[in-house]
Amino acid sequence: MARPNPTVFALSASLPCHLFFKKYEPSDVPRLVGLLVVSPTLVAFLCQEESGNLLKSLLRTCSLYYCGLILSILSYRISPLHPLAKYPGPVACKISKLWLTHVSSGGKLHVYVKGLHDRYGPIVRVGPNELSINDSSLVTAILGPNGMPKGPLWDSRRISGKKSILIGARDYKNHAEARNISALK
Incomplete structure (x- = not known):
């Protein structure tokens, strides 16, 4: 069975990695290890010559894999396909x-x-x-007509014993009710 060209195979294997990062933005360690360590190692084993040095093949293939990944990311970021491509900047x-x-x-x-x-x-x-x-x-x-809504961080800002406070109200209706009550007091 003929072995694939290591350069072409390593560079083309990095493209699915970039697409996976772009779509899912993984941050957990197992996925990162799988994409950045296991994938290039597997590519190196698939491309290794039978009489060749495994370490040399691994270093070469991993270098090509990472170069392909970096080039793919950089070319996407400056291409017209990027969602922010229409905005000017350096x-x-x-x-x-x-x-x-x-x-x-x-x-x-x-x-x-x-x-x-x-x-x-x-x-x-x-x-x-x-x-x-x-x-x-x-x-x-x-931001929209109502501005930016408060995030889940505000749930922890409740004063013990009170069900709703004005500054921590994330729902606009609850905020309006709390505001009316505080205005009456």
Whole structure:
């Protein structure tokens, strides 16, 4: 049986890994180990030559697998297929958050982002999946007419003994009722 070309096989095996990461965004250790350790190791065993050195084959195949994964991610982030592709911004920001991390380490992130808005307009892509918006008229369009709802963090803010408090009310109806009651007292 003919062995597959290790370069082509390792590079093409990294594409399903990227698609899986893109769709499911796994963060649990077993899936990460499966995708980032077991998959390239399996590819190395499938591509290994019978008389070849296993360690050399493993290092080569894993390197190709990771290079293919990185190239796939980077090309997707700057391609027109990305959901935020229509928003302008520096290529370094579209590719990774590392550039903004470098800028913020100097303590001048606000100056840099202001310069980006001066150059690109009110909406700027400042990360692979992040926008910076400095137009207050867009707040309603982004958050909706009722603003951003309170998250589950607010459930723990209840004062013992009270069923509903004004600041912790996540439901708009409960908030309105609590507000009316506190106004009467």
